[in-house]
Amino acid sequence: MGSAGAEATIREAGKDPEFLSTLERGLRVLKAFDEDHPEMTLSEVAAKTSLPPAVARRCLITLVELGYVGQHERKFLLRPAVLTIGSAFLASMQIEQVVLPPLQALRDQTGDSASLAVLSGAEILYVAHVSTDRRFRVAAGVGTRFPFHATSLGKALAAFLPEDERAALVAAAPFQRFTERTVTEGAALAERLGLIAERGYDSALDELDYGIVSVAVPIFGRGGRVIASINCSTSTTRISQDELVRTRLPLLRQAAGEIEASLKRWPALEASLRP
Numbered sequence: 689m690g691s692a693g694a695e696a697t698i699r700e701a702g703k704d705p706e707f708l709s710t711l712e713r714g715l716r717v718l719k720a721f722d723e724d725h726p727e728m729t730l731s732e733v734a735a736k737t738s739l740p741p742a743v744a745r746r747c748l749i750t751l752v753e754l755g756y757v758g759q760h761e762r763k764f765l766l767r768p769a770v771l772t773i774g775s776a777f778l779a780s781m782q783i784e785q786v787v788l789p790p791l792q793a794l795r796d797q798t799g800d801s802a803s804l805a806v807l808s809g810a811e812i813l814y815v816a817h818v819s820t821d822r823r824f825r826v827a828a829g830v831g832t833r834f835p836f837h838a839t840s841l842g843k844a845l846a847a848f849l850p851e852d853e854r855a856a857l858v859a860a861a862p863f864q865r866f867t868e869r870t871v872t873e874g875a876a877l878a879e880r881l882g883l884i885a886e887r888g889y890d891s892a893l894d895e896l897d898y899g900i901v902s903v904a905v906p907i908f909g910r911g912g913r914v915i916a917s918i919n920c921s922t923s924t925t926r927i928s929q930d931e932l933v934r935t936r937l938p939l940l941r942q943a944a945g946e947i948e949a950s951l952k953r954w955p956a957l958e959a960s961l962r963p
Contacts, residue, residue, distance in 0.1 A: 713739060717747040718756065718770065727763040774831060781957045786950040787816040790943035791918065795820060797939055800920040803828060804907070804947070805841040806961050807849075810860055812842040815916070815961070828921075837863045837877055838870050840892040840904035841917045847884035848906045848914035853963070854881060869894045889937055893929045901929050905940045907947055907961075915951075915961045918944055 720736045721728065728736065734744040748764055751757035755769040778784070787804050794802040795818045805812040814832040828834075836842025836857065846857055858881070861874030871877050884890045891903040904919035920936045927935075951958040 713737075713743060714747045714750060717744060717751065718766070721766045727760065727765045729762050730764070733764060777960070778830070781960055782954050783816055783957070786954055786957055787947060788818065790946045791816055791818040794818070794918075794920055794936075794939055794943050798920055798922075798936060799926075800922040800936065801828070802918065802920055802943075803841065804916055804918045805839075805845070806916050807836060807842070807845045807963050808833065810836055810857060812836050812839055812845065812917075820922075834896060835864060837872070838866050838892070838896040839919075840890040840895075840902040840921075841919050843881060843884055843890040843892070844904035844906050844917040844919070845914055847881040847890065848908075849963070866896050867894050867898055871895070889933070889940070891929055891933050893924070899924050901927065901932055903933050903936050903940065905937070905944050907944055907951075909948070909951060909958045909962060910955075913962065915958060915963070916947075918947070 716737045716739070717733060720733055725732070725736065730741060730745055730748065733739075733748060734741040737744060739747070748757060752759060752764075755767055757764050758767045759765075791802040791804060794800065799820055801817065801819045803814055803818070804816040805814050807813075811833045812835075814828055814830055817829050817832070819829075834842065836846055846854055849857070858874050858878050861872065861877060863870070863872045863877070865872050871880055880890075889903060889905045891901070893901045900921060901924050902919045902921035904917045906914045907916040907918060909915040918940060920932070920940060922932070951961075
């Protein structure tokens, strides 16, 4: 069974009586398309979503009728209408007013890319991103996902989760190795998260890909619950890890404070970001 199918099975096992499995399957089909799978045949969609071909076919036909999916010969592909789903969140939750100004200030002050991410399962999901003109080997933007264990954003989030939630994440080890510096073992990751909780930030060097260095701090909501994290990320050719932490950490903490203060005025956005 594919990862999407396994996650769906877990969700459905404890589902609410009013849970619409047909809606979940349709969304599963939409999420199956990605950078590596921009076009897929019916059989490929069924395999990637772990859905029976007949079910995948009904989902695709419905999505085609709604304008979210198109067809090119025997293959299906996403249509621009899917952007309305994500843009509705960005507009309704005031992301541009609350999150982007502090991130843009970080970018302007440092020349680094700056991002805000939330935890989504065992991955981080970029909710806001301000890039530079420099080209990175790992591209990131709104909607991008990365495994939490290989990023400073992910570890800065995980370190401040309630103990049981943090332990559940670590229990999924061993994790995927991206470079020789990626932390993949559970004991090592638990130790790293403990250190992050003590010092209040994480810095990653060559963990997701070589040539990338970053530093991240958590964002807290009401009741001291961690809800997101922000970071500065740049190339190792520009700055050393020690210098990055020394110069960016005060700016990141200031930006985090600004975002936390703004979230108090936008409780709906805070509620939407909470895990």
